[in-house]
Every structure is written in C-alpha cells, then in structure tokens.
Amino acid sequence: MYNATDFSREFDVSRETLDLYKVWESLLNTWNKSINLVQRTALEDYWNRHARDSHQIVQYLPAHTQTVLDMGSGAGFPGVSLAIALRDTPDARVTLVDSVGKKAAFLRAVKRDLRLPMQVSSKRVEVLNLPPQDVISARAFAPMPKLLEYALPFWGEQTTGIFMKGRKADEEIATARNLFDFTVDKHPSITDSDATIVLVKNLKRITE
Secondary structure, eight states: OOOHHHHHHHHTOOHHHHHHHHHHHHHHHHHTTTSOSSOHHHHHTHIIIIIIHHHGGGGGSOTTOOEEEEESOTTTTTHHHHHHHTTTSTTOEEEEEOSSHHHHHHHHHHHHHHTOSEEEEOSOGGGOOOOOEEEEEEESSSOHHHHHHHHGGGEEEEEEEEEEEOTTHHHHHHHHTTTEEEEEEEEEOSSOTTOEEEEEEEEEEOOO
8 A cells, every 4th residue: 555655755755744744644543533534444545545646736836836725625635735835935825725613623733733834714715805826726625617616706817726626527627618718737646547637727707
C-alpha cells in the first residue's frame, strides 16, 4: 500500500511538509472516531486517496497565488494541502468552507496544530463575503454548473479554478457551457484513472 515514504519520494517534499501531513493524518484518526469525516477504509489508505490525491494539484497553483477559497472542504481535501504548500508565502490566506459545524471544528483544529495560513468558515459558500480569489478549489463538492455558480462571486481576472472531478467531467463541462463562458484545461488524476483535474479560467456568465 502507498505510504508516507512513497509520498515523500514521489513529490520530493521536505521533512517539514511530510511531518505536517503526518500530523494531519493523526488528527483525522482521532477525530474520525467520533465524527464521520472520511470512510474508515479510505482513511486506511490516507497516503494515496487523500494526501497524494490532494497534493497533486499543488503543481497547478499559479505563481502569484496568495488567496485560495476551498469550497466544501470536509476533512480538508484539498484545501489543507494548499495551505501547507502556501505556508511560507507572504500574506497567504486559504479559506476553507464547510457548513457542517463539526467538520469546521476539525478544520480549526488542523489550523491550530499545523499552524497554517487558514481561515475556516461554517457558513454556506453562497453567503460568504470575500474579495476575488487567486484560486478556487473543490473536490467532490457539486456538479460543474453549480460549482461555477458558487465560484462566480469570488472570480477575478486572474482567478484559476482547480476542480477535482470524476468520470462525468466532460459531460459536466459541456452542461456548464450552456450557462457560462470559460476556458478549460484538463489533466488526468494520478490516483484515479476515471478522475480529472479541471483547470478553469476566464469565467463569465452567458447573458442573453
């Protein structure tokens, strides 16, 4: 089974980064006993299904990235991974949003113990008041049309959407084009042959 050593070798991460992922895993194991953050079988495969899956999108962060909005954060995948990647970036702020209070409480514990540049909101994403973000991310949060609807209020000229989608990615993109104009770039996931990382730029609503 893919493990911490495999993760370290594949991504050539620093010892500090690896240690942060290990603390995150420990917190997940502790909290998951009382809160259903992730399925037990998925937690047993933490390094592949969660750490590796989330960390793979770090390479798609634009060089100028300081602000990130992660929608439907759950146990922090991929938002916490992005906060780990940006922890030494001046003025970085990663906003993780999950309307389930217990999940938001877990994310606050992660922020505290890992000392990351995160803020956590338990509000619904559609009522958030944030300026345009450099990056908007999500994994398994909503179909693409709804995802772009949620993201639009936080979209600026330089925003990049990094969305982790499943086997219906092409279908969802086609449907979203009925409502929005955008450019898209797709990359295969390294953890799931049916999954795709969808990068969205230049998002605008189509007006009649």
